[in-house]
Amino acid sequence: MVTFKDLPLSKELLDILEKQGFTIPTEIQAKAIPLLLSTKKIDFHGQAQTGTGKTLAFGIPLCEKIDRNKKNTQALIIAPTRELAVQIYESLEKIASHLGISMAVIYGGVSIDDQMRNLKRGAQIVVGTPGRINDHMRRKTLDLGKIETLILDEADIMLDMGFKEEIDEIMKHLPQDRQIWLFSATVKPGIAQIMKRHMKDTVSVRVSPSAVAASQTKQYYCIVPSRARVHAITRFIQSVGDFYGFIFCQTKILASEVADELTKSGYNVAALHGDLSQQQRNRVIRKFRKGETTILVATDVAARGIDIPDITHVINYSMPEDLESYVHRVGRTGRAGKEGIAITFINRAEQRIVKQVEKRFGAIIEPIDVPSAEDVIKKHLQEIPAYFEKDEKISEKVALEKLIERLSVEKLKQVTVRLLYDRFLSKLDLEEIPYTHVEEPDHEQFQEIFINRGSEDGITSEDIRTFVLQVSTVKPDQIQKIRVIKKRSFVRLSSDCSPDLVSALRGKKLHGQPVIVNVTCMVSDRSKEWRTREHDQRRGGGRRQRRRPPK
Numbered sequence: 001m002v003t004f005k006d007l008p009l010s011k012e013l014l015d016i017l018e019k020q021g022f023t024i025p026t027e028i029q030a031k032a033i034p035l036l037l038s039t040k041k042i043d044f045h046g047q048a049q050t051g052t053g054k055t056l057a058f059g060i061p062l063c064e065k066i067d068r069n070k071k072n073t074q075a076l077i078i079a080p081t082r083e084l085a086v087q088i089y090e091s092l093e094k095i096a097s098h099l100g101i102s103m104a105v106i107y108g109g110v111s112i113d114d115q116m117r118n119l120k121r122g123a124q125i126v127v128g129t130p131g132r133i134n135d136h137m138r139r140k141t142l143d144l145g146k147i148e149t150l151i152l153d154e155a156d157i158m159l160d161m162g163f164k165e166e167i168d169e170i171m172k173h174l175p176q177d178r179q180i181w182l183f184s185a186t187v188k189p190g191i192a193q194i195m196k197r198h199m200k201d202t203v204s205v206r207v208s209p210s211a212v213a214a215s216q217t218k219q220y221y222c223i224v225p226s227r228a229r230v231h232a233i234t235r236f237i238q239s240v241g242d243f244y245g246f247i248f249c250q251t252k253i254l255a256s257e258v259a260d261e262l263t264k265s266g267y268n269v270a271a272l273h274g275d276l277s278q279q280q281r282n283r284v285i286r287k288f289r290k291g292e293t294t295i296l297v298a299t300d301v302a303a304r305g306i307d308i309p310d311i312t313h314v315i316n317y318s319m320p321e322d323l324e325s326y327v328h329r330v331g332r333t334g335r336a337g338k339e340g341i342a343i344t345f346i347n348r349a350e351q352r353i354v355k356q357v358e359k360r361f362g363a364i365i366e367p368i369d370v371p372s373a374e375d376v377i378k379k380h381l382q383e384i385p386a387y388f389e390k391d392e393k394i395s396e397k398v399a400l401e402k403l404i405e406r407l408s409v410e411k412l413k414q415v416t417v418r419l420l421y422d423r424f425l426s427k428l429d430l431e432e433i434p435y436t437h438v439e440e441p442d443h444e445q446f447q448e449i450f451i452n453r454g455s456e457d458g459i460t461s462e463d464i465r466t467f468v469l470q471v472s473t474v475k476p477d478q479i480q481k482i483r484v485i486k487k488r489s490f491v492r493l494s495s496d497c498s499p500d501l502v503s504a505l506r507g508k509k510l511h512g513q514p515v516i517v518n519v520t521c522m523v524s525d526r527s528k529e530w531r532t533r534e535h536d537q538r539r540g541g542g543r544r545q546r547r548r549p550p551k
Contacts, residue, residue, distance in 0.1 A: 002030045016098045026053035031205040036061035041179035043199035048207040049185045049327045058151050058181050059092040066101050066124050077127040077151040080158040082107040083306050089127045108132045109278020116141045130166035144173040152182045157304050159190035186324045217334030217342050220368040221354050224345045230261045232370045239371035245313030247297045248329050259297040269295040272302045300325050309335045316344040321485050447493050452516040454487045464489050471504045
């Protein structure tokens with residue numbers, strides 16, 4: 001097993017790491033640190049998910065490379081969100097301060113004046129968000145002319161958030177002989193473009209997916225129809241005594257709706273999404289960190305950079321569009337040696353996606369049922385014996401005891417039952433909904449087709465509508481729904497559409513490019529069963545034993 005002492009680090013830095021409890025490097029640290037300590041400047045790409053120790057992977061060699069005799073800014077670290085920038089600053093400052101290295105952190109949503117004063121005093125390492133870095137560049141309060149190392153952390157998320165122009169502008173102000181250390185969870189087209197345009201002879205390392213999957217997090221999937229998912233969330237919350245976690249939604253609208261529904265049910269919940277101001281966002285995250293809010297309903301991008309070690313649960317309202325996002329979500333829990341639980345809601349057709357995640361990341365994702373009313377009641381009744389053992393100091397104790405003494409045994413039983421019900425069971429949502437084996441709503445017969453082009457290809461819903469309607473057998477009123485996501489589009493059509501539709505569309509072009517068109521699923525008039533072609537082809541395989549909810 002490799003330790004930090006096996007790496008080419010100075011004794012001074014090793015002593016600091018040891019005092020802070022760092023003895024064994026993570027996989028990305030063991031792979032990256034020796035390369036980044038090279039005396040030659042190198043451009044580097046590290047592919048690793050959240051929670052793998054990326055900050056120290058670049059922070060340790062960066063602190064070794066800073067020339068403490070030079071007071072100018074020598075390194076710039078760019079992060080996509082304010083939270084991640086602060087997290088990086090706080091992690092590295094614990095090391096840098098002991099070495100006499102000065103640091104500053106700059107981000108939007110707060111006064112720029114204090115940041116200007118900090119930069120004027122001198123900062124050898126600056127950590128910041130793209131927008132605020134550009135603000136300081138325009139004000140000439142941040143000079144990038146002598147930057148030796150640029151670090152882009154969570155670069156794929158920065159591009160997803162629309163910071164490409166800001167990053168390009170920063171690149172223009174850097175010296176030609178600087179080195180770039182880029183970290184991302186994926187290698188999307190935008191990442192490849194940065195590497196091609198701004199980096200030379202890039203050295204790349206990658207954390208093995210199996211290392212990410214082999215965490216302390218138990219992973220489950222649960223088949224729940226969309227209309228019942230908020231209710232299912234409440235059941236899982238009620239079935240544990242200490243739920244403290246994230247609920248991930250695909251869109252900010254859905255995140256707000258789910259948060260509102262849970263708030264109405266009496267839960268301590270907040271929503272985190274892109275429509276919040278920086279001040280609102282800061283307040284939400286601060287309350288969540290302190291435990292004043294115990295449930296955070298968030299979108300993927302909004303939740304980036306929030307690192308809280310005590311998260312017990314992650315619930316995915318639906319499977320994310322790309323598999324890497326699944327790893328990011330699940331990685332929020334099961335940290336610092338603690339066990340966590342991740343539960344993903346799917347429809348029956350999406351079981352194949354679960355298989356893909358398992359295969360790609362070496363994960364084990366087991367089926368689980370939504371807790372029944374009986375499960376929830378049993379859980380809360382188990383808390384009563386501990387309640388009896390409490391010896392609380394009550395100023396009116398004598399008066400209450402005299403009142404109780406006048407009650408008959410039968411009346412005392414009635415009062416006790418009523419008080420215990422009010423204390424432990426009255427707020428539970430025990431409405432029964434048959435979750436297990438329930439298919440998606442089928443109040444109308446339909447069929448759905450798949451097209452292998454999406455928003456990343458510049459495709460809009462109107463483009464898809466025009467593409468489908470070029471076939472004379474389809475009428476506008478037969479198109480029920482069009483859904484365009486990043487790399488694919490889905491069109492739901494009424495069941496009376498011609499079965500030859502797919503054949504007619506094959507060979508047609510969309511934006512001048514040939515496309516693949518297939519039937520994704522249909523609900524038949526005869527059986528009203530949800531089917532997919534792939535599901536039908538794989539029928540007959542063994543079924544894993546379904547788990548009861550985790551206690």
